[in-house]
Amino acid sequence: MSQAPVQERTTPDLHPKIVSPFCTIGPFFPFAFVNDCNDLTVFEGRQARGRHIWLGGRVLEEGGHPTFHTILELWQPDAGGIFRHPLDPRHADADPGFYGFGRAFTDAQGFYRFRTVIPGASREPDGTPRCPHANLTILAIGLTRRMVTTIFFSDSPATADDPVLRCVPETARHRLFARHDDALAADGLPGYRFDVILRGGEETPFFRD
Amino acid sequence: MPVNQDAPLRQYLPYDDRTQTRRQIEDYPRSFTRMPAQPFVERPLTLSELTGPIHLERRLPVGSADFSCLYPGGPRALGQFITVSGRITDEDGAPLAGAMIELWQANASGKYIHEHDRHQAPLDPNFIGQGRFLTDAEGCYIFRTIKPGGYPVGSNDWWWRPPHIHFSILGPCWMDRFITQIYFPGEPLNETDLLLNAIPDPEARQRVIFEPQPTKVTKDLNILEFRRDFVLRGKRSTPQIP
Numbered sequence: 001m002s003q004a005p006v007q008e009r010t011t012p013d014l015h016p017k018i019v020s021p022f023c024t025i026g027p028f029f030p031f032a033f034v035n036d037c038n039d040l041t042v043f044e045g046r047q048a049r050g051r052h053i054w055l056g057g058r059v060l061e062e063g064g065h066p067t068f069h070t071i072l073e074l075w076q077p078d079a080g081g082i083f084r085h086p087l088d089p090r091h092a093d094a095d096p097g098f099y100g101f102g103r104a105f106t107d108a109q110g111f112y113r114f115r116t117v118i119p120g121a122s123r124e125p126d127g128t129p130r131c132p133h134a135n136l137t138i139l140a141i142g143l144t145r146r147m148v149t150t151i152f153f154s155d156s157p158a159t160a161d162d163p164v165l166r167c168v169p170e171t172a173r174h175r176l177f178a179r180h181d182d183a184l185a186a187d188g189l190p191g192y193r194f195d196v197i198l199r200g201g202e203e204t205p206f207f208r209d
Numbered sequence: 210m211p212v213n214q215d216a217p218l219r220q221y222l223p224y225d226d227r228t229q230t231r232r233q234i235e236d237y238p239r240s241f242t243r244m245p246a247q248p249f250v251e252r253p254l255t256l257s258e259l260t261g262p263i264h265l266e267r268r269l270p271v272g273s274a275d276f277s278c279l280y281p282g283g284p285r286a287l288g289q290f291i292t293v294s295g296r297i298t299d300e301d302g303a304p305l306a307g308a309m310i311e312l313w314q315a316n317a318s319g320k321y322i323h324e325h326d327r328h329q330a331p332l333d334p335n336f337i338g339q340g341r342f343l344t345d346a347e348g349c350y351i352f353r354t355i356k357p358g359g360y361p362v363g364s365n366d367w368w369w370r371p372p373h374i375h376f377s378i379l380g381p382c383w384m385d386r387f388i389t390q391i392y393f394p395g396e397p398l399n400e401t402d403l404l405l406n407a408i409p410d411p412e413a414r415q416r417v418i419f420e421p422q423p424t425k426v427t428k429d430l431n432i433l434e435f436r437r438d439f440v441l442r443g444k445r446s447t448p449q450i451p
Binding site for chain 2 (some may be wrong): 016020021023024027028030031032044061063067073075078085088093099122124128135137139140142144145146147164168169198203204206208209
């Protein structure tokens, strides 16, 4: 170990403004925190508006190996492109059947899936449009910090001007698109596939956090 | 829950790597096989990143903050009773009110209730060691539990984790998402823990160790008390005039 041993200290924090250090979730994130959290299409007994889909894929590490018990968190606007949050000027019109947050975890083959709606195009308070997208956080053993990326949808119009997508190198943008995949269709809902490649090959672009 | 109405004016700067756990840690192989080889992409923060789940208790149910028994008045879990309290603020010291805290920990023997835990240690029928609750209007929290045991990790028992409690915090903004592990002061295993010692700044390392509070002895249940405050990223973009 190259690190100095930890010095114990019992006095109060002298520099309270130091941002607390992040750490990995480790291998034992409780199932009780993720079971039954991957369905975003029902909220408080109401059905979400819009087109319901399965959004799923695999989370892979170097060498294409599946990651097991990786936790994925989704945050997205509703089918009308409205975030359920007071900062969205249109939030009073948010879909009462859609909350926008969900959680899923990967199985032994690295597969996860969410049941959600295709998000609508959102608008910044200054009117700048954002094309339909969902934010994704990835937490796993070995990841000492969260990984953040954004999922776009292959059938969205006018994605080239999206203020976040255009920051991604052009050659890697296609890796941020979920695409139709009949293999993921179930219960009469269409499937969209979004694989997360943490390292190597067609590596998923992640945002600085 | 108060929400940061001025959030478009707020700054969420990228984490300072000196105060954060290193991304790649020697002898922790998965910190290499899962770390992207490509540089992280810089992007502006839009409504999408500056909003986030509020009133999350409507989506994820909250429960009791007493983990030392399964139900009020029920038989007590084995181990040293402890109380942990603290406050969650942003970098300006403003409280995160109504933030959701999720906790999970091993029992006194160092065993989790989790199908992936292969450690040969007994479960405690009176201890679950996981739950969620909210911070109050001042950003404060308090819970009662037992001190967790240390445990070996890896298939060859090649590394012992010191006693620690996992914290997951979900605030009103996607940028507030925070996960960490908090350790106990004076534990010999702290000195060799790969994760704790991967925080480069020694001052920052102290931010993931509980502070012992003065001991009190009463006629009622006696419990050791610890404190841990958290400072989450985020501040006003213009300095306030005093």
